[in-house]
Amino acid sequence: MTEKKLADWWDQTHDSLYAKLGGEAAVDAAVDIFYRKVLSDNRINRFFEGVDMDKQAAKQKSFLTMAFGGPHNYTGMDMRRGHAHLVKQGLNDSHFDAVMENLAATMKELNVPDDLIAQAAAIAESTRNDVLGR
């Protein structure tokens, strides 16, 4: 059994965070709310100036899928590469914190229980050093 299949088997036999949150439907419900919060947040929205909004919305969906414990294939190296140009523009802990706040507020708005919000936050938090290129 490959590593990927083992992970699938684990998810299918245990209630994963992703399943508890409602899987892809939950991500779909969250993505517009989350992206709207990010774009309205004056602490971080300058990093999204001039980007293609459709592509950006799809990236937000990838991020939420990962934070919700869903299937993804991102590595720490992907996170570093994907954010390197933003680190050059001054991306730092305060911006990462702002995104974490928006993530929690999105889930709160969707009436996700606190313990599941904490689990998703922990997954997102685990990418901090890679995102900030440390």
Add this chain to the structure above:
Amino acid sequence: MTHIKYKTDSFPLGENQSVLDCLTGHGVPVPFSCRSGACQTCLMQATRGTPPEEAQRGLKDSLKLQNYFLACVCHPREDLEVALPSDDSQASVPATVRGLKLLNDEIMQVVLQPHAPIEYRPGQFINLFRTQALGRSYSIASVPEEDEDIHLHVRRLPQGRVSGWVHDELRTGKTVQVRGPAGDCFYVPGRAEQGLLLIGTGSGLAPLYGIIRDALRQGHSGPIRLFHGSRDRRGLYLMGELNDLVREYTNFDYVRCLSGPDVPHGYAGGRAHDVALQEQPDLKSWRIFLCGHPDMVNAAKRKAFLAGASMKDIYADAFNVSQST
């Protein structure tokens, strides 16, 4: 065994293998990122065969209708012929110019009869060629069920090499080359009670005029609101036709917007997207169509999204002026 055909090659699809893995394994440079169906980087189109539904999740309805799919989560059970969005797979077709008519000082309606049928949806665009290497994209204003020919609105641009040729040299009866259609800014049937908000500047009215008539023809019952903007009155056109539609359909209304200093009675003052958002500040569950100047399209897209429209319900066609000269 299922085969995936790309250009002239046909590759056998391994068991449990995705179309992405199959193609990249044979050296086809398909871009990808998340490999889990979320990021849409590996977007492809099936030009023959139907992609499975699960490979289309999260795509805009107009992309689904054109058999676009995400290669990383595509496990087809039938053979597919596939193309990348960047592939220019269509051949050009000759078309006879059936008519030329100035719609205002700077916009020429070009009526084309292709020699082979072109299946299009109103709002998509085709490329019109002056020479083999010199062509420009123009949106389609006609509706195939209502209009015999293909109608384009060509605005004369300063030093426009194709638009200037259309205005000064093209004649009825001449044969030109066209290629297409392409584009995902069109009306998809369903959710007939949904509100439609359409905002256009200049010849951005062309695709919107096609989309509006297509939606009305298909029985769209929700409100359909058009905001057409220009600097002054000379830039507006089709006012008679649009006012006829207003009289004929109670769910359609039309606001003429002027961004210049002179705003006569019967016109709204301000840029089209500002006027639209003032009149329709809550866009939750609305479907939005934006066509025209790229600055307007980008600003309006952001405003419409922040006003509650879902990204999947925002269709946009930015006319890239710098490349269109």
